[in-house]
Amino acid sequence: MAQDHAALPSKAADITPTPVRPGIELQINGEAFRHTGDPEMPLLWYLRDVLRLNGTKYSGEHGEGGADLVLVNGKATSAIGMSVSKLAGKKITTVEGLADAKGNLHPLQLAFIDEDAIGCGYCTPGWLIASMDLLGRNKDPSDNDIDGLPNLCRCGCQTRVRKAIKRAAAAMKQGAKA
Ligand code: FES
Structure with a gap:
């Protein structure tokens, strides 16, 4: 039976699903991510538990030991003390992002x-x-x-x-x- 092509979507935009909930756009080590979970999740848990970037470490509930530091727009920042909601549009670099694209160490x-x-x-x-x-x-x-x-x-x-x-x-x- 012939299909009614006029009824089919013609552009990608017609078939792009609407996001279920708004997300927070993040830029981590040069890659784009969208976090759709709890906006108040500390960045440390997003990195370790969601992205499996395990280089950044737990370092006390206030980041006392400094092992939880990441760069946010070039400034060393505690990942346990920073919620994902505050990071939209900021450039985040973790230890995994220090080597260049070919894997040459910094x-x-x-x-x-x-x-x-x-x-x-x-x-x-x-x-x-x-x-x-x-x-x-x-x-x-x-x-x-x-x-x-x-x-x-x-x-x-x-x-x-x-x-x-x-x-x-x-x-x-x-x-x-x-
Ligand atoms: S805590 Fe072991 S190398 Fe620093």
Whole structure:
């Protein structure tokens, strides 16, 4: 039996379903996501439980240890203290987004490896994010500047972390690709 083609949708817009509920548009590590769950969900749980980006760690209910830091528009921000509802249209970078598109590690990540500044690794993503923020504001950080970062390391890597951040600063000044 011949079909009545006039009754069929002709444009993609005619068959695009209307969203069941409005979502929050997020930009994470260069990719677009829409969160349609509880708008007050802390970003940390969205990253870890929904997107399975597990680099960012729980670090106390107020983010005391700094392992839950992510970059929001370039500024180190506690992911446990930030609800998804406040992040629409902002650029979020987690530790998984520091390497380039080909998987080449950021000079800061290379410096942490070269200086053996990683113990168990729990705190490392937070250090990397806080250091990214610091190096974005200060190309030549002093020991005091580094000691002022909010991060804690229970494995005692602080001295090596200092060296790693300074090594990264020097590499970035010499034009290592950031
Ligand atoms: S490397 Fe283990 S807590 Fe820092």
